Amino acid sequence: MSQIHVSTTLNGDPVEYLCEPDETLLDVLRDRLGLTGSKEGCGSGDCGACSVTVDGRLVCSCLVLGAEAQDREIETIEGVAQGENLHPLQQKILDHAALQCGVCTPGFIVAAKALLERNPDPSETEVRYWLAGNLCRCTGYDKIVRAVMDAAQEMRGA
Amino acid sequence: MVKVVLWGSVRAAAGGAETVEVEAKNVRQILDRIGELHPGFKDRYDEGVTVSIDGQIYVDDWFQPVTEDSEVYLLPYLEGG
Amino acid sequence: MLDKTKDPVAERDFKVVGTRPVRPDGVDKVTGRARFGADISAPGMLVGKVKRSPHAHAKLVSIDTEKALALPGVKAVVTRDDFAENKKQCDVLRNIMAREKVLYDGHAVAAVAATSATVARKALKLIEVEYDVLPHVIDVDEAMKPGAPLLHDDMITKGVDPEPETASNIAQRYEFGHGDVEKGFAEADVVVERDFKTAAAHQGYIEPHACLASFTPDGQGELWCCTQGHYAIRGFCADLLGMDISKLRVTASEIGGGFGGKTTVFLEPLALALSRKTGRPVKMVMSREEVFRASGPTASTSSRVKVGATKDGKITAGEAEFRYQGGAFKGSPVQFGAMCAFACYALENVKTVGYDVVTNRPKQAAYRAPGAPMAAFAVESVIEELAVELSIDPVELRLINAAEEGDQSSFGPTFPRIGLVETLEATKAHEHFSAPLGPNQGRGIASGYWFNFGGATSVSLNIQPDGTVALAVGTPDIGGSRASMSLMAAEELGIAYEKVKAIVADTASLGYNEVSHGSRVTFASGLATIEAARNAKKILCARAAKMWEIPEEAVEWVDGHARPAGANAGDFEPMSLADIAKVAEQTGGPISGHQEHNASGAGASFATHMVDVEVDPETGRAHVVRYTAVQDAGKAIHPSYVEGQFQGGAAQGVGWALNEEYIYNDDGRLENPGFLDYRIPVCSDLPMLDTVIVEVPNPGHPYGVRGVGETGIVPPMAAIANAVSAAAGVRMTELPMSPPKLLKAINAKKANGSA
Ligand code: FES
Numbered sequence: 001m002s003q004i005h006v007s008t009t010l011n012g013d014p015v016e017y018l019c020e021p022d023e024t025l026l027d028v029l030r031d032r033l034g035l036t037g038s039k040e041g042c043g044s045g046d047c048g049a050c051s052v053t054v055d056g057r058l059v060c061s062c063l064v065l066g067a068e069a070q071d072r073e074i075e076t077i078e079g080v081a082q083g084e085n086l087h088p089l090q091q092k093i094l095d096h097a098a099l100q101c102g103v104c105t106p107g108f109i110v111a112a113k114a115l116l117e118r119n120p121d122p123s124e125t126e127v128r129y130w131l132a133g134n135l136c137r138c139t140g141y142d143k144i145v146r147a148v149m150d151a152a153q154e155m156r157g158a
Numbered sequence: 159m160v161k162v163v164l165w166g167s168v169r170a171a172a173g174g175a176e177t178v179e180v181e182a183k184n185v186r187q188i189l190d191r192i193g194e195l196h197p198g199f200k201d202r203y204d205e206g207v208t209v210s211i212d213g214q215i216y217v218d219d220w221f222q223p224v225t226e227d228s229e230v231y232l233l234p235y236l237e238g239g
Numbered sequence: 240m241l242d243k244t245k246d247p248v249a250e251r252d253f254k255v256v257g258t259r260p261v262r263p264d265g266v267d268k269v270t271g272r273a274r275f276g277a278d279i280s281a282p283g284m285l286v287g288k289v290k291r292s293p294h295a296h297a298k299l300v301s302i303d304t305e306k307a308l309a310l311p312g313v314k315a316v317v318t319r320d321d322f323a324e325n326k327k328q329c330d331v332l333r334n335i336m337a338r339e340k341v342l343y344d345g346h347a348v349a350a351v352a353a354t355s356a357t358v359a360r361k362a363l364k365l366i367e368v369e370y371d372v373l374p375h376v377i378d379v380d381e382a383m384k385p386g387a388p389l390l391h392d393d394m395i396t397k398g399v400d401p402e403p404e405t406a407s408n409i410a411q412r413y414e415f416g417h418g419d420v421e422k423g424f425a426e427a428d429v430v431v432e433r434d435f436k437t438a439a440a441h442q443g444y445i446e447p448h449a450c451l452a453s454f455t456p457d458g459q460g461e462l463w464c465c466t467q468g469h470y471a472i473r474g475f476c477a478d479l480l481g482m483d484i485s486k487l488r489v490t491a492s493e494i495g496g497g498f499g500g501k502t503t504v505f506l507e508p509l510a511l512a513l514s515r516k517t518g519r520p521v522k523m524v525m526s527r528e529e530v531f532r533a534s535g536p537t538a539s540t541s542s543r544v545k546v547g548a549t550k551d552g553k554i555t556a557g558e559a560e561f562r563y564q565g566g567a568f569k570g571s572p573v574q575f576g577a578m579c580a581f582a583c584y585a586l587e588n589v590k591t592v593g594y595d596v597v598t599n600r601p602k603q604a605a606y607r608a609p610g611a612p613m614a615a616f617a618v619e620s621v622i623e624e625l626a627v628e629l630s631i632d633p634v635e636l637r638l639i640n641a642a643e644e645g646d647q648s649s650f651g652p653t654f655p656r657i658g659l660v661e662t663l664e665a666t667k668a669h670e671h672f673s674a675p676l677g678p679n680q681g682r683g684i685a686s687g688y689w690f691n692f693g694g695a696t697s698v699s700l701n702i703q704p705d706g707t708v709a710l711a712v713g714t715p716d717i718g719g720s721r722a723s724m725s726l727m728a729a730e731e732l733g734i735a736y737e738k739v740k741a742i743v744a745d746t747a748s749l750g751y752n753e754v755s756h757g758s759r760v761t762f763a764s765g766l767a768t769i770e771a772a773r774n775a776k777k778i779l780c781a782r783a784a785k786m787w788e789i790p791e792e793a794v795e796w797v798d799g800h801a802r803p804a805g806a807n808a809g810d811f812e813p814m815s816l817a818d819i820a821k822v823a824e825q826t827g828g829p830i831s832g833h834q835e836h837n838a839s840g841a842g843a844s845f846a847t848h849m850v851d852v853e854v855d856p857e858t859g860r861a862h863v864v865r866y867t868a869v870q871d872a873g874k875a876i877h878p879s880y881v882e883g884q885f886q887g888g889a890a891q892g893v894g895w896a897l898n899e900e901y902i903y904n905d906d907g908r909l910e911n912p913g914f915l916d917y918r919i920p921v922c923s924d925l926p927m928l929d930t931v932i933v934e935v936p937n938p939g940h941p942y943g944v945r946g947v948g949e950t951g952i953v954p955p956m957a958a959i960a961n962a963v964s965a966a967a968g969v970r971m972t973e974l975p976m977s978p979p980k981l982l983k984a985i986n987a988k989k990a991n992g993s994a
């Protein structure tokens with residue numbers, strides 16, 4: 001079984017790698033490219049801890065093959081902050097203490113960012129249904145929802 | 159003499175007695191005295207034991223002092239999640 | 240004894256404690272930098288994987304590893320033969336690797352280390368295991384019956400007199416209580432008695448177990464893993480591998496949730512054994528399926544509760560029998576359930592009996608307030624029914640009987656200052672209490688109790704030359720505790736929160752620290768942090784005294800400064816912590832404070848939860864529409880993280896109440912080992928979770944802190960059951976109250992034509 005050569009764009013930078021035909025994008029990110037911010041909570045598309053965007057579309061990277069990234073634009077949690085500057089979502093999650101263990105946090109930030117790019121003014125219900133694919137066992141979601149709504153408001157005002 | 163109330167599974171380990179009166183100035187002396195009275199108690203004590211003195215809970219703390227007026231309960235070893 | 244009137248803690252003015260700063264590890268966690276269990280690798284690393292039993296119960300006849308070892312890329316296989324018998328850790332040893340028998344679906348039988356995950360997976364298939372399948376038992380009541388398949392031929396029930404002559408699946412019988420329940424029931428005007436069942440729920444942490452082990456030829460080991468207690472892991476591993484404790488250094492990674500489930504070993508000894516055999520680092524990560532099949536869920540239970548009360552609501556007696564199965568080995572948390580069951584009430588007559596039962600399921604692991612939620616579900620459901628029968632408001636009924644300082648607890652000792660009444664009063668005062676309900680909605684209320692522990696703790700606080708402070712604690716941070724520790728250090732030293740940076744140190748750097756369990760971290764590590772800061776202040780004052788050439792006693796520490804006091808007051812300009820730190824080397828050397836102790840004085844925490852549930856009579860789906868959690872925190876160090884603990888407990892309780900359960904098929908295999916079929920609450924399942932922090936200071940802590948991590952999961956199931964029952968008009972006595980079950984109950988009621 002020979003490996004596949006892939007050229008892609010990752011968080012704005014050109015990247016090349018070799019991967020097995022059956023290797024997931026999540027494994028490529030974590031094990032080959034050293035980007036461990038995306039987490040594996042289930043490997044079956046049920047927890048959202050591995051959330052990334054592919055050409056702007058929110059996906060579970062555990063359900064995407066590494067080979068499918070060819071000629072795509074991949075965004076991960078590592079690309080959300082701009083240098084020193086945290087994204088408003090990141091800042092609001094911190095301000096609201098919307099994390100306890102924090103293992104779900106990268107997935108929530110990537111997913112919420114994708115939401116706000118489509119819908120800058122979501123209702124609480126819209127936020128809850130959009131984020132229903134991201135599991136958090138620690139917080140009960142209350143502070144996460146508040147942080148996302150607050151970030152949305154700030155981003156609209158800015 | 160300090161009156162010691164044995165509670166739950168500790169009671170079974172000390173031959174079923176509900177209370178014992180022992181000459182003791184601290185937790186370890188209590189445990190030693192009960193161990194002398196009930197040989198089976200020693201194992202339980204090695205597993206760890208929780209002592210409540212006047213409502214305050216101490217886990218495996220031998221030298222906590224007790225007096226004749228202290229309310230002393232021996233409880234099972236406590237663990238949480 | 241305690242004096243309620245003088246309460247120095249309540250009077251105290253805090254400067255930093257009680258504020259809500261950003262946590263020290265926050266930025267790492269929102270940028271993806273934080274390194275969790277599976278986020279580390281090492282040069283030359285191998286991948287380890289576990290072969291697991293497909294049978295619920297079988298004799299392990301033989302294991303043939305030859306073919307697997309012949310596969311290119313496979314470097315080692317370990318089986319039972321690689322671990323020596325260990326009397327002390329007999330059950331732990333058998334749980335990490337089956338010996339004589341496999342005792343549950345998912346039980347480890349071999350582990351392999353290979354150059355890649357693909358090769359390791361192939362190798363697992365090549366390991367040939369011969370089983371002799373035995374009959375199995377899954378249900379707790381079935382397991383207790385005479386003639387049930389026996390897990391351990393030598394299990395003689397303890398705690399029964401006379402000792403039984405034959406083996407059974409009942410490991411131990413416990414009994415707690417005082418007074419005379421028969422007399423109590425005779426005095427009652429109303430008696431309610433009910434049977435209950437609860438399903439096994441998994442802790443459901445989002446991060447699967449993971450570790451990286453590396454063992455060098457000179458017998459030294461290093462282990463990186465996600466755990467609630469790296470010192471405990473070190474102890475287990477050193478013991479199972481037969482090595483000196485000091486030769487094994489364990490570093491706790493960031494931990495992606497634990498809730499009690501990460502307090503013991505699963506993969507760690509296997510990874511170390513594989514590394515020892517291969518001389519290379521070995522990384523092991525569980526799949527989600529493995530987490531469900533082989534790491535601890537909590538116990539499933541069955542119980543019977545009987546409570547009697549007079550017409551005016553005074554409870555005259557409470558009696559209960561609890562039967563908890565804790566999986567394949569003894570040690571279900573039934574005794575805690577039996578102890579906590581009636582802890583909310585001041586009872587003259589109370590008796591609880593508990594049975595610790597083994598079944599062919601994974602060994603249960605602690606789960607938040609282990610044992611208490613199931614008991615509270617049963618007791619608080621009966622209290623609610625009693626309130627309905629007596630036409631007394633459920634909060635009133637609880638207030639009439641609530642345990643207070645000076646009452647004898649149902650588990651024995653007299654209660655010190657506790658805050659149950661305050662949580663009930665706060666519940667009554669909350670706007671939610673009198674808010675109108677919509678159609679098909681019901682409101683439920685329940686209270687709960689959990690102990691609080693101290694335990695062995697070591698902390699080191701180092702003052703840096705620039706006046707900042709490095710604080711090293713040995714209790715893994717499972718929910719923002721580094722922020723709380725930093726707040727307490729800053730408060731005590733009189734400096735800004737930003738000047739303190741807390742880290743979790745590895746096992747070689749600090750003295751022993753007990754596991755982060757029993758809601759102990761903020762209490763015990765916090766207490767040690769305060770003491771360490773006080774020790775550092777003594778040294779800081781002594782240094783200032785030297786410089787001023789006055790006696791040490793003539794210097795006091797006020798607002799982050801050493802100040803001449805007494806006769807020398809005003810003689811010198813106060814020196815700040817930074818001033819003294821700058822010249823530390825010249826005045827005697829680096830300054831640090833440390834504390835090692837077995838913390839005592841932990842205060843118990845009570846909670847009352849109130850919930851509105853809407854039930855769809857067509858589908859049987861119950862939906863939580865409003866939730867308020869009220870709990871006594873003693874003193875909230877970082878209120879946001881205290882609220883977070885309340886909310887997290889409530890959310891987990893919603894899952895346990897409405898959806899979560901281990902489902903086994905007839906072969907004893909787990910049918911739902913994944914998040915799709917084992918459904919934990921998602922964002923759209925829940926409303927906002929309101930919280931009220933009650934602060935009744937714990938007299939055993941200088942700031943009044945009580946541990947808050949666990950009590951929050953004690954009341955929810957009962958509160959939700961009470962709400963569902965009110966909404967649907969049927970009393971639900973079995974968890975989870977999933978749509979099919981609820982619909983069946985609603986239809987049965989309709990069929991009976993009762994109102
Ligand atoms: S790891 Fe991809 S959804 Fe859970």
Ligand code: FES
Binds near residue numbers: 098102135445496
């Ligand atoms: S903060 Fe722990 S899972 Fe979300």
